[in-house]
Amino acid sequence: MSHPLIEDRSAQCALMTRLVFDHLTNWITAAASEHSLDLAAHIEERTGASRRSAQAxxxxxxxxxxxxxxxxxxxxxxxxxxxxxxARSYTLHGLQEDLPWQRDFAPHFALPRHVERMVQHGFTELMNNAADHSGGTSVTVSLRQTPTHVQLLVSDDGIGVFDKICAAFSLEDPQHAMLELSKGRLTSAPDAHTGRGLFFSSQLADVFDIHANNTAYQRRAWETSGWKKGRALPRQGSSIYMAIALNTTRTLDGVMNAWSRAGDGIDFDQTRVQLRLLTSDGKALDSRAAARRVGSRLTTFKRAEIDFEGVTDVGHGFTDELFRVFAKANPQVELVAVNATPRIEALVKSAKAA
Structure with missing residues (x-):
């Protein structure tokens, strides 16, 4: 039987070896591109390791x-x-988000052209959001390619996206912030931004997670339910993760076209509002206040699908406020109820006819 102290030291050595290996994988891709003929010597110089350790x-x-x-x-x-x-970290002050992509990331990956275009879009948009909106001082970016996926993680040390939205739009609940974010065209700096970046980045991905302010939401492209709550990471700032399958048929143009009534991707003029973001399972949407939250900012769109998936009970006040009061005040916005139960369809029809 081995001595406990020996076992403990062995465990520590194994842990150290694993940590060193994990650290190597953060920069070995770029190092192999730049030092293909003298990589062992480069590892020795960079880490202080022996030649034998570098070769191993x-x-x-x-x-x-x-x-x-x-x-x-x-x-x-x-x-x-x-x-x-x-994996790289950058100071946010004065950051030009296209330069890290062109210089530090793109040259070291071998992605299908349409996937690379989507990753580039997500990378630069998320970096720009961190620089212009987070209020932080630094951002860390990690891009990983596997045989089946490409994975991007952007983390800043700022105020957190949900607190930022709540402060900018006088909202009291991160859930309401997520509702607004899910509509798209949301920005706290309308003179400099259009509110497309985070929305379209999420639509490009097969997996998209937002962690901020002890709150998390996730979206899976293969699930019709759209955004749902996730398990939050306790950390400062925002962390946004997106993953795209390398064999996806999705394209940047195709995604943008889907949210344009003309189908050309020029105007972002239609959206979908997920009502399940306003309630939890089994609870009714019964108030006019909730309906007004749904209608908030919909005047910036020409068409809005009101998605009742996951919602089984609504009240007359909710449907009347949204499908009669809002609709009559804003006839230029086409409201379309989708995934509604027969009873909810009847309530919507009644409100429109009133």
Whole structure:
């Protein structure tokens, strides 16, 4: 039987080895691109490791799929493998979001062209949001490619997106902030932004998560339910994660076209409002105040689908306020009820006819 102290030291060594390996994967992709002929020497110089340790690390990285080795036994050539990752931190003051993409990230990944275009859009939009809206001082970005997906994580140390929206629009609940965010065209700086960035980034992704202010919401492209609450990460600022399948048929133009009535992606003039963001399972939407929250900012669109999925009970006041009062005051906005139960459809029809 081994001694507990020996077991403890062995566990510490194993943990240290794992942590070193995890650290290597944050920068080995870029290093392999820039030092393909002298990668072992570069690892030695960068980490202070011995030649033997560097060679062992390279073998492990090749075996794990992070590197590809070619050349000869005496003259090895290393290039990025099927697994790739770049992680960098930036000061937000004066940040030009296109430069990190062009300089530090794009050259080191091998993505299908249409996927790369979507990742570029999400990357620059989320970086710009952090720079212009977070109120923070720094942002950390990680981009990882696997054989099946590309994954982007952008984290800042600012106020947090939900608190920012609540403060800018006099909202009291992060749930109401998420409702507004889900409509699109939401910005706290209308003179400089159109409110497209976060909305379209979420629509491009197969998986999209927002963590801020001890609140989390997630969207899965294959689920018809849209946005739903997630498990929050206790951290300062905002963390936004998006993942896109490499074999997706989705394109940036296709996503933008879907939210344009003309189908050309020029105008962002139609939206969908998920009513389940206003309530929890089994609870009714019964108030005119809730209906006014739904109608908030819909005058910036020409068409709005009011999505009742997950909502089984609404009151007369809610449907009257939205489908009669709001509709008559704003005839230029077409309101369309979708995924409604027969009873809710009848209430909507009654309100429109009143």
């Amino acid at each position: 690390a390279l073998k492990r990285l090749v075996d794990a799929g992070w590197l590809t080795r070619s050349g000869t036994a005496r003259r090895a050539v290393f290039t990025p493998g099927a697994l790739r990752q770049v």
